[in-house]
Amino acid sequence: MTQPLSRSTFPDLPSYPERMIQFGEGNFMRAFVDWQLQQMNNKGLFQGSAVLVQPLGQGLGEMLAEQDYLYTVLLNGILNGETVSDREIMTSVSRLVNPYTDYDTFLALAENDELEFITSNTTEAGIAYHPGDKLDDAPQKSFPGKLTALLYKRFQLGKKGFIIIPCELIDRNGEKLREIVLQYAAEWQLGDEFTAWLERENTFCCSLVDRIVPGYPRDKAEALAEELGYRDNLMVTAEPFLFWVIEGPAWLxxxxxxxxxxxxxxxTEDMTPYRERKVHLLNGPHTAMVSLGLLAGLETVEDVMNDGVFSAFVKELIDEELIPMLDLPREELQFFAEAVQERFKNPFIRHELTSIYLNSISKFKTRLLPVLLRYRRERGELPKLMTLSFAALLLGYRGDKLQRQDSPEVLAVFDEAWKNPQSFIQVILQNAGLWGEDLSSVPGLAEELEAGLRKLDELGSRSALQQSLEGGIACKD
Known part of the structure; x- marks a missing residue:
């Protein structure tokens, strides 16, 4: 029987001083930020580790402690035409602090002068204001509330500020985090000197992250334990491709x-072009394929790309509906799109459609809706594939064909609207809380979505999609 991964199993592994506070201990951050710290350490460029802060009451603290905060990153895939299969034990995490059980230790992080960076990934809903948070809570409910309390402690100690780089997948994440911290500072009456210190001593950066991280390889865990020679309950698989855009000062x-x-x-000083390219040409196709694919019984992104009908859908969606709406040179966009489709075909990564399906409404709003609306404005018609994908999304949220994964509030809105199928489309499009605006006035949208719902119900996802692909140009008024 293989031994568990620990420092007693590997006594010669290095340790590094703590230089980064990281809110979030999930798969993505461990295979993205912490993996990058490891690469810098390997080359003698950083010589630092991250102390993790558990953002929710339940987390991986105990599991990480059992392995002495060691875990393995498995890179599998094709990069620049070369097959990559790499296994590396990460030594870039020092410990985990749980503010829900040890708030004093969390605040004590402010005392460490060597800590100069703060990163985070607390889910897409993590950078949000919670009106009930107070300075004397232990801890505050929200991530920005906890961060404000930590920064205030740092200020009280008369120490330098931090370089703060959130990785949450929301637009202008650093700016939004800064705004909420300043809101708490004012609400908690922390004083003008603290506000001035926040602005002067701290650098809030917006960032854009890109790496597909499917997570723990459950189906291969036993075989990997034999291959590695140790048991790792926290190993995480990721594709070899990585891209991180940080909007910040050049000295960073x-x-x-x-x-x-x-x-x-x-x-860079402006991450906007990089964000639009990634959100619309990588995340967009993910969101477009997921409901249609699940309705057709497909399980993974690779399944989609190996299916003739669905791979044609992805290619046409990108080439004919997404790229023409983006304000970057077409050649550059085409090159990026081809790389994306190569990543989608990665045979070494099992990227479950169900994981992409989580919170699909907010994802559609961010990733596809702006392109759909621009297409309608500029061309006077609706993009046929995006519109069918929208219909499949709405059908999935009926709840009888797919297992929905969204907030109780969003599901309640759909449950209420679906009580009257005849008025469902009109009611749901009018809900500006879901879409950021009233969509019922978009010419032809309600009619095309109703037609799409009927087609999907009657023909099934595959036949409906095939009909749309063969149907030529987009949905006219």
């Missing part, structure tokens, strides 16, 4: 020498 590239370590990281 030297302070955090990621690119010097050979990592695909860009520090």
């Amino acid at each position: 590239a030297d302070k955090l020498p990621l690119s010097q370590a050979g990592l695909n990281v860009v520090v």
